[in-house]
Amino acid sequence: xxxxxxxxxxTEVKDDVLAKMAEPMIGxxxxxxxxxxxxxxxxxxxxxxxxxxxxxxxxxxSGLMEGAVRCFTKNRAAVFSIGAFGKRWYKMCTAxxxxxxxxxxxxxxxxxxxxxxEALATGKYDLITLTHNETSSGIHNPVGEIMKVVKAKYPxxxxxxxxxxxxxxxxxxxxxxxxxVCITSTQKCLGLPPGMAIAAVSDRAIExxxxxxxxxxxxxxxxxxxxxxxxxxxxxxxxxxxxxxxxDYQLDKILEExxxxxxxxxxxxxxxxxxxARKNCELYSDPDHxxxxxxxxxxxxxxxxxxxxxxxxxxxxxxSNGYGDLKDKTFRLAHMGDTTIEExxxxxxxxxEVVAAIxx
Amino acid sequence: xxxxxxxxxxTEVKDDVLAKMAEPMIGxxxxxxxxxxxxxxxxxxxxxxxxxxxxxxxxxxSGLMEGAVRCFTKNRAAVFSIGAFGKRWYKMCTAxxxxxxxxxxxxxxxxxxxxxxEALATGKYDLITLTHNETSSGIHNPVGEIMKVVKAKYPxxxxxxxxxxxxxxxxxxxxxxxxxVCITSTQKCLGLPPGMAIAAVSDRAIExxxxxxxxxxxxxxxxxxxxxxxxxxxxxxxxxxxxxxxxDYQLDKILEExxxxxxxxxxxxxxxxxxxARKNCELYSDPDHxxxxxxxxxxxxxxxxxxxxxxxxxxxxxxSNGYGDLKDKTFRLAHMGDTTIEExxxxxxxxxEVVAAIxx
Numbered sequence: 001x002x003x004x005x006x007x008x009x010x011t012e013v014k015d016d017v018l019a020k021m022a023e024p025m026i027g028x029x030x031x032x033x034x035x036x037x038x039x040x041x042x043x044x045x046x047x048x049x050x051x052x053x054x055x056x057x058x059x060x061x062s063g064l065m066e067g068a069v070r071c072f073t074k075n076r077a078a079v080f081s082i083g084a085f086g087k088r089w090y091k092m093c094t095a096x097x098x099x100x101x102x103x104x105x106x107x108x109x110x111x112x113x114x115x116x117x118e119a120l121a122t123g124k125y126d127l128i129t130l131t132h133n134e135t136s137s138g139i140h141n142p143v144g145e146i147m148k149v150v151k152a153k154y155p156x157x158x159x160x161x162x163x164x165x166x167x168x169x170x171x172x173x174x175x176x177x178x179x180x181v182c183i184t185s186t187q188k189c190l191g192l193p194p195g196m197a198i199a200a201v202s203d204r205a206i207e208x209x210x211x212x213x214x215x216x217x218x219x220x221x222x223x224x225x226x227x228x229x230x231x232x233x234x235x236x237x238x239x240x241x242x243x244x245x246x247x248d249y250q251l252d253k254i255l256e257e258x259x260x261x262x263x264x265x266x267x268x269x270x271x272x273x274x275x276x277a278r279k280n281c282e283l284y285s286d287p288d289h290x291x292x293x294x295x296x297x298x299x300x301x302x303x304x305x306x307x308x309x310x311x312x313x314x315x316x317x318x319x320s321n322g323y324g325d326l327k328d329k330t331f332r333l334a335h336m337g338d339t340t341i342e343e344x345x346x347x348x349x350x351x352x353e354v355v356a357a358i359x360x
Numbered sequence: 361x362x363x364x365x366x367x368x369x370x371t372e373v374k375d376d377v378l379a380k381m382a383e384p385m386i387g388x389x390x391x392x393x394x395x396x397x398x399x400x401x402x403x404x405x406x407x408x409x410x411x412x413x414x415x416x417x418x419x420x421x422s423g424l425m426e427g428a429v430r431c432f433t434k435n436r437a438a439v440f441s442i443g444a445f446g447k448r449w450y451k452m453c454t455a456x457x458x459x460x461x462x463x464x465x466x467x468x469x470x471x472x473x474x475x476x477x478e479a480l481a482t483g484k485y486d487l488i489t490l491t492h493n494e495t496s497s498g499i500h501n502p503v504g505e506i507m508k509v510v511k512a513k514y515p516x517x518x519x520x521x522x523x524x525x526x527x528x529x530x531x532x533x534x535x536x537x538x539x540x541v542c543i544t545s546t547q548k549c550l551g552l553p554p555g556m557a558i559a560a561v562s563d564r565a566i567e568x569x570x571x572x573x574x575x576x577x578x579x580x581x582x583x584x585x586x587x588x589x590x591x592x593x594x595x596x597x598x599x600x601x602x603x604x605x606x607x608d609y610q611l612d613k614i615l616e617e618x619x620x621x622x623x624x625x626x627x628x629x630x631x632x633x634x635x636x637a638r639k640n641c642e643l644y645s646d647p648d649h650x651x652x653x654x655x656x657x658x659x660x661x662x663x664x665x666x667x668x669x670x671x672x673x674x675x676x677x678x679x680s681n682g683y684g685d686l687k688d689k690t691f692r693l694a695h696m697g698d699t700t701i702e703e704x705x706x707x708x709x710x711x712x713e714v715v716a717a718i719x720x
Contacts, residue, residue, distance in 0.1 A: 002384045010385040022382040024362045025370040059419050060597035063578045095577040195600030217455040218423045237420035240555030242381050
């Protein structure tokens with residue numbers, strides 16, 4: 001039995017989108033492949049609210065995040081972490097010899113504009129990384145507020161943002177906020193299978209990267225952008241054409257729904273899940289900054305997660321345990337991608353039945 | 361109209377294999393995902409003739425090649441190049457600050473055991489890279505012969521081999537030859553869509569890598585192997601599950617055909633194409649070392665490639681121009697993956713018709 005996914009990625013993919021993954025191959029240096037990549041780029045620019053260059057990467061989002069700190073850090077990176085994926089960004093720096101410091105918020109709390117201001121005021125950093133949405137704790141950062149400070153006081157700093165678990169779900173206007181490098185991947189709010197990462201990258205970031213040594217090759221943004229701008233619309237090695245077929249198709253569906261409608265649906269799904277959590281347990285994170293794509297719930301049910309998971313599995317649902325240290329203390333319900341309000345309600349009803357049955 | 365692919369990757373993928381790309385998602389940290397990766401690993405070990413650890417990478421083969429030179433070079437790498445993909449390996453070294461020298465053979469010629477012996481005799485190198493099969497010129501290296509020299513005289517040298525365009529088509533017994541790092545990807549002889557790379561890696565290579573700094577993260581073999589051995593059978597980030605479904609299924613089909621039968625079919629397909637080339641044009645490369653997966657043909661037809669390609673396209677076939685500098689001088693016919701003898705004959709008949717019609 002296929003279990004419906006309410007985990008923070010991969011998310012459920014609709015059948016018509018999956019069918020696109022099964023289309024026959026074309027040559028990746030043909031005009032058809034170029035047109036495919038151009039169409040994807042133009043649609044992604046609309047979804048992401050940007051005129052920056054779109055690069056695709058056959059990899060998970062982690063690959064383009066690693067490439068970003070290598071390509072765009074000349075002096076030192078300030079990594080602002082609100083959980084597991086912030087820490088991973090710091091690990092990417094150290095694994096590549098990129099000088100970096102990490103500024104960690106307490107789990108369940110945000111990166112504040114003041115934290116960023118204080119760090120940048122030292123003058124040590126020419127790049128910052130932010131996690132927009134942290135799936136381990138179920139919060140999202142006030143990136144728009146942070147960017148007001150950065151743009152006003154530190155305009156030369158390159159800003160890289162991980163929107164892997166929020167782009168095309170949450171509200172992220174890339175150009176309005178002024179993000180230099182905005183990274184996402186297919187298997188979360190875009191509602192596609194995992195296997196392809198996406199970044200929107202500014203020209204000034206690329207110009208800076210050209211002055212930086214030791215950028216690597218596969219995740220070198222200069223190389224990726226060169227193939228987009230000069231070939232044009234090609235990819236340096238052989239890309240996952242299957243993902244490109246499905247992405248191109250799915251972007252039409254997303255634009256048809258409308259980016260703001262899609263955001264509103266995510267807010268509505270999140271509110272349903274938060275209501276359930278407030279009624280039955282406790283919300284784990286700062287209530288003023290709750291993620292609209294995943295909710296982290298402190299398990300006060302008196303029922304271990306393993307039992308909850310098993311019973312939900314029998315009803316055809318996959319939910320998620322807590323991440324890392326929170327493994328037993330919390331559990332997580334994701335509500336992202338093409339999941340509908342009705343499907344969230346059905347899942348919560350199943351959860352009610354499961355909790356009632358276990359408690360009886 | 362879908363054009364049947366006779367280009368050196370991506371290759372034609374059979375419908376039943378494509379259908380596996382469209383299966384619904386599962387959680388990538390579930391027992392089902394672990395079993396999937398374990399099954400794939402065990403089947404790949406059979407296909408590759410190895411007991412080394414199998415790592416999967418959501419990327420093209422280039423990613424794992426780049427990771428290999430970063431992870432396993434402590435002193436200096438000797439890159440033996442027989443064409444475009446050897447040069448790319450050298451570029452990967454320089455882009456990552458890995459000290460390296462390149463030893464280039466003339467286009468259409470092999471890397472000889474003597475060349476390798478002479479380079480390694482200097483004592484400067486602790487790692488070599490070889491291209492097993494070079495699609496730009498249509499030759500394959502005598503890797504077995506080269507390995508006899510390396511194993512006998514330079515047993516500590518780590519050997520990395522690019523078998524991207526030959527594994528599961530040509531004869532490559534990894535353990536018998538003693539390859540430390542053998543890299544391939546899905547879109548060539550394995551008969552799958554592009555998007556996943558594969559390596560078989562020896563324990564001694566991993567032990568050495570642990571002593572090397574600045575290995576990066578996404579293509580860090582130590583990290584990839586840790587997730588296989590300790591989790592076990594998991595992947596550090598979110599992998600392309602669609603490719604894993606299709607790979608698992610396709611490996612059953614390959615093992616059912618039999619690795620040696622598959623090799624013999626490739627030899628037979630190659631001979632048909634070479635016969636056509638000898639009759640109508642000239643073979644570009646050293647006749648003693650012709651690739652069994654792709655044939656590079658010097659265009660002596662008196663017909664420009666563009667016309668040939670257009671006419672073949674109208675008949676439903678995609679063939680390939682020459683690579684790089686050979687673009688106009690040669691053209692290439694690939695014969696790899698699940699392509700059948702009958703399909704090769706049909707393609708060659710179409711080519712005969714096209715040539716006759718153009719010449720008339």
